[in-house]
Amino acid sequence: xxxxxxxxxEHEILLTGANGFVGKVLLGLLISRFPQFRxxxxxxxxxxxxxxxxxxxxxxxxxxxxxxxxxxxxxELLQDRITIHSGDVADPFCGLSPDTLAAMKQNVALIxxxxxxxxxxxxxxxxxxxxxxxxxxxxxxxxxxxxxLLHVSTCFVCGESQxxxxxxxxxxxxxxxxxxxxxxxxxxxxxxxxxxEQVREILDxxxxxxxxxxxxxxxxxxxxxxxxxxxxxxxxxYTYSKSLGEQLIVSEPGLDYAILRPAIVEAALxxxxxxxxxGGRTAAPLVMMALAGLRQWPLRPDFxxxxxxxxxxxxxxxxxxVMLANGTGPRVYQIGTADANPVxxxxxxxxxxxxxxxxxxxxxxxxWWSPPWNRGARxxxxxxxxxxxxxxxxxxxxxxxxxxxxxxxLAQSGLPGRRTLAMLGGKLRVLNLxxxxxxxxxxxYQPFILDNRFVFEAENIxxxxxxxxxxxxxxxxxxxxxxxxxxxWINQEVHGIQKWVEAEATKGFSFKV
Numbered sequence: 001x002x003x004x005x006x007x008x009x010e011h012e013i014l015l016t017g018a019n020g021f022v023g024k025v026l027l028g029l030l031i032s033r034f035p036q037f038r039x040x041x042x043x044x045x046x047x048x049x050x051x052x053x054x055x056x057x058x059x060x061x062x063x064x065x066x067x068x069x070x071x072x073x074x075x076e077l078l079q080d081r082i083t084i085h086s087g088d089v090a091d092p093f094c095g096l097s098p099d100t101l102a103a104m105k106q107n108v109a110l111i112x113x114x115x116x117x118x119x120x121x122x123x124x125x126x127x128x129x130x131x132x133x134x135x136x137x138x139x140x141x142x143x144x145x146x147x148x149l150l151h152v153s154t155c156f157v158c159g160e161s162q163x164x165x166x167x168x169x170x171x172x173x174x175x176x177x178x179x180x181x182x183x184x185x186x187x188x189x190x191x192x193x194x195x196x197e198q199v200r201e202i203l204d205x206x207x208x209x210x211x212x213x214x215x216x217x218x219x220x221x222x223x224x225x226x227x228x229x230x231x232x233x234x235x236x237x238y239t240y241s242k243s244l245g246e247q248l249i250v251s252e253p254g255l256d257y258a259i260l261r262p263a264i265v266e267a268a269l270x271x272x273x274x275x276x277x278x279g280g281r282t283a284a285p286l287v288m289m290a291l292a293g294l295r296q297w298p299l300r301p302d303f304x305x306x307x308x309x310x311x312x313x314x315x316x317x318x319x320x321x322v323m324l325a326n327g328t329g330p331r332v333y334q335i336g337t338a339d340a341n342p343v344x345x346x347x348x349x350x351x352x353x354x355x356x357x358x359x360x361x362x363x364x365x366x367x368w369w370s371p372p373w374n375r376g377a378r379x380x381x382x383x384x385x386x387x388x389x390x391x392x393x394x395x396x397x398x399x400x401x402x403x404x405x406x407x408x409x410l411a412q413s414g415l416p417g418r419r420t421l422a423m424l425g426g427k428l429r430v431l432n433l434x435x436x437x438x439x440x441x442x443x444x445y446q447p448f449i450l451d452n453r454f455v456f457e458a459e460n461i462x463x464x465x466x467x468x469x470x471x472x473x474x475x476x477x478x479x480x481x482x483x484x485x486x487x488x489w490i491n492q493e494v495h496g497i498q499k500w501v502e503a504e505a506t507k508g509f510s511f512k513v
Contacts, residue, residue, distance in 0.1 A: 002323065004476060044060070045086070094141050120238050155263045161176075304454070352490075
């Protein structure tokens with residue numbers, strides 16, 4: 001048996017990404033359930049007019065996920081056991097000074113790297129900054145401190161897939177379209193060097209033309225990441241960059257590491273409270289479209305959806321950290337649920353649409369893209385669904401042009417009605433924009449709901465959890481087989497998104513998909 005409490009009492013930890021969704025829950029779990037932890041060093045970026053320390057205590061600890069936990073822990077524990085370091089994983093040595101590193105070397109035995117950019121198609125240099133450059137810099141710090149490294153990645157580094165993704169798949173030299181395990185066509189260092197050269201050339205060319213960081217330049221950088229990911233078989237720039245980060249870690253000689261790969265991280269099952277979700281989580285746009293009454297879905301209804309609650313991910317990170325600190329455990333942990341308790345896309349869409357109808361009967365549902373006579377969600381062929389959406393867009397555009405023409409005619413003749421037509425034209429423009437956003441979202445999610453079937457083997461975390469004491473297993477639960485998915489998707493995911501994500505969206509908050 002591994003004693004998590006004892007391990008956390010004996011080892012000081014450096015944590016990156018504590019201000020992120022997973023990082024906050026991980027931090028809360030540690031403070032709440034292991035208050036005797038020895039010391040936690042947290043890397044936080046400062047902001048103009050806001051120091052790293054102030055940002056942590058004023059922004060991070062006041063998050064709904066941590067506010068109550070911090071109050072119960074008390075200021076004395078937080079001040080005495082947590083050290084805030086100003087820095088950024090994108091900088092050499094994560095922005096930590098030689099003196100700080102020298103002081104930490106005497107104490108820090110483990111680094112938990114939760115930092116990263118979870119955005120599907122950003123400009124490729126923005127994706128590289130935390131996901132590739134950041135990993136290089138965290139490795140630098142691990143070498144300097146002689147510390148072990150637990151790196152949080154994603155299951156979807158597998159790229160294109162049609163079945164079980166095993167935890168034993170070799171990492172170095174991996175690319176999704178390779179023909180066999182001895183295929184040496186891909187080398188991460190060469191790929192990273194190529195991208196950096198291309199980025200430098202694009203930015204230098206823009207500077208010579210006086211463009212700066214224009215929309216045109218950003219689009220070229222977005223296209224570069226998209227093209228390279230697709231060429232090798234990754235479904236987006238995010239998973240491509242995260243795979244490169246993994247390959248940097250496994251290729252570092254003498255580094256003692258473990259890689260933890262969550263699937264789609266969504267609302268909390270229980271901790272810090274049921275339904276906690278932050279920002280535009282991966283499934284949020286799909287959930288919001290279903291709640292808005294989207295009826296036609298281009299997906300494979302029998303495909304499982306690999307979702308895992310954030311608190312189960314946080315518990316898995318601490319479990320893997322205990323194993324790594326103890327000198328035991330595997331190199332890779334996949335944190336998925338479909339191998340033990342699968343739920344299909346068709347079931348989820350149908351369940352959320354039923355919730356939409358229930359809320360509509362109560363007068364609480366939004367109808368952004370759905371006429372009031374819709375009575376059921378349907379699975380349709382992608383080409384047919386897209387053709388229907390294009391017809392709707394064309395008709396809306398024609399109606400917009402018609403209202404503009406009528407307004408001009410009324411203005412010339414001096415007849416009333418221009419204000420009413422202006423309001424109608426505005427509503428048509430909003431509806432047309434919503435249709436375009438929906439179209440873009442469905443295209444982004446096509447690899448996950450139509451093209452690929454993902455089932456992630458999660459044997460290693462199951463074994464690691466079984467090695468904990470019964471008391472520690474209650475503190476760090478890994479129980480995907482016990483999740484009632486229908487109840488979870490409605491009571492935690494849907495209601496959580498409506499409370500914490502949709503509420504922000506209606507205030508003008510723009511989530512990334």
